Amino acid sequence: MRTVIVNATVVTMNKNGDVYHPGFVMFEDDVITMAGEMKDLEEKAGHLDAKLIDGKNGILIPGMVNLHTHMGMVPFRGLGDDCKDRLRVFLIPMEQKAMDQELVYLSTRYAAGEMLLAGVTTVMDMYYYEEEAAKAMDEMGMRAIAGQTVMDEGACDFKDPKEALSYGENLIKKYLNHPRITACIAPHGTTTCSPEVLKEAYRIDSSYEVPFTLHTAEMDYEMEYLEKEKQMTPVGYLDSIGVLGKDTLAAHCIHMTEEDLDLLKERRASVAHCIGSNTKAAKGVAPVSGMNKREIAVGLGTDGPASGNTLDILTQMKLCADFHKNETKDRSAFPASDIVKMATIQGAAALGLDGITGSLEPGKQADLVLIETDSVNMFPVYDPYSALVYSANPSNVEAVYVAGECLVEGKRLKKNDMEEIRRSLINKMKHTDFGKYIENKQELDV
Ligand SMILES: [Zn+2]
Incomplete structure (x- = not known):
């Protein structure tokens, strides 16, 4: 399946340090096939057979x-x-x-x-x-x-x-x-x-x-x-x-x-x-x-x-x-x-994985993260790098893909349920010896 994330500031982390603003990243199944300026995508838009995802002016970075x-x-x-x-x-x-x-x-x-x-x-x-x-x-x-x-x-x-x-x-x-x-x-x-x-x-x-x-x-x-x-x-x-x-x-x-x-x-x-x-x-x-x-x-x-x-x-x-x-x-x-x-x-x-992940460029795995810029702490954005390092926090992570699979959408896990994951862990913690060590230290009730 072909997917394109559009209308985002794309921070590629490639060797040239290219930033596309506004830009897009296209991937097919697990592999990135194209990244660039929106104007270049629009030239080819007529031939696009792809799922379009609106990046809503967020910052798109490698995972x-x-x-x-x-x-x-x-x-x-x-x-x-x-x-x-x-x-x-x-x-x-x-x-x-x-x-x-x-x-x-x-x-x-x-x-x-x-x-x-x-x-x-x-x-x-x-x-x-x-x-x-x-x-x-x-x-x-x-x-x-x-x-x-x-x-x-x-x-x-x-x-x-x-x-x-x-x-x-x-x-x-x-x-x-x-x-x-x-x-x-x-x-x-x-x-x-x-x-x-x-x-x-x-x-x-x-x-x-x-x-x-x-x-x-x-x-x-x-x-x-x-x-x-x-x-x-x-x-x-x-x-x-x-x-x-x-x-x-x-x-x-x-x-x-x-x-x-x-x-x-x-x-x-x-x-x-x-x-x-x-x-x-x-x-x-x-x-x-x-x-x-x-x-x-x-x-x-x-x-x-x-x-x-x-x-x-x-x-x-x-x-x-x-x-x-x-x-x-x-x-x-x-x-x-x-x-x-x-x-x-x-x-x-x-980790020896720079041929596979770590930048947004054709041939690499589609490991990408969309950071939204609508939250109060993300305004205004003059320089995407400085917004990422000095302003952003995990609550700004809007969407996450690994190997082209969407794992976080709208700030929630897509294929798993964090509440269920938390409940299972709490339940296990209650039923081990370990429980007595954490008495009065942690709130264990859901
Ligand atoms: Zn350690």
Whole structure:
């Protein structure tokens, strides 16, 4: 079926940075076939056999990419906020007690709905029981990478990291030929996995050419441990054991030396920048200017809902611009067009998916998001990039397509019901041990 979205400001994010105003994007089934100025479409209008959708002067952008999150953690959102040791007090005990396959499935479905409603079309997830997550993301219609997390000490799904590795490899095989879903092994971090586990995960991921992602240079204890035990930085350590390469997506990269940045560039590794999560946890601000200067593929991640609370990239865009302007003491640094790049084409490049998604141009998958400009906060619009970064919020997301399929229409999920998704999750949360941990912390009634 051929569809054309007309009368929108089309922000293509192609190499030339073309913006068509007013413009159109045409796609046939899952593939974009044409994009351009309205006047060019009108020339051909007589021959058009297509479904026309009025963009109503909204801003049409490529679907946004969330490079780092843990979708199974929706039930933990808001727990341990403003608390010094959230990880040990809340998260680890609750995960061990309450997390099971069904909760991962229901939470991931919720997170996918939340992200789609906010215009995120591609996500790199890492968590446990990732087969359930992959199933949920597929059913919701997202483009996703399901990263099976592995830890030395074991987790809620597998006590033995070897079992988690082989579960991860089977999951990769299961999704090898899927049009939207890929799986990978996502070791937890540089100090929570032994070098043997890291190397084996990297060997498996690289052999299937899927991303190898892990938490890197994020925690104070991580920095101290590697300095004491190996006299190395996390990035230097990953390189020393041979797991830093073009498939490596290092999440966070807050504590970096100039040499670390050079190494990332040299090895063609990419970075998931999680500004909201990092600053909320008072961990610091990653040196993104240095990454951009070296043209390292750096995109945006929300981190899990228990870390950064939101799962939308529009919020990260504004935080990224604000914090880095402040950090560099330069109001002109990190211009809005660069931030939109990080949220779209650079994010896609960080996952090796820039040949498929991340820009609106012929041949790419029809992953698109229409941001309406009728709401009070979206008036007036002089520059679409600045409206996206400084004015827009997820409530402005009008319509979302993934692989040409309309998943959000009129600000509501089209093929799923968010109320039903929420009710199922609430119901599950009431019937697990986990319930007692959240007493008086969260409103559970529908
Ligand atoms: Zn994380």
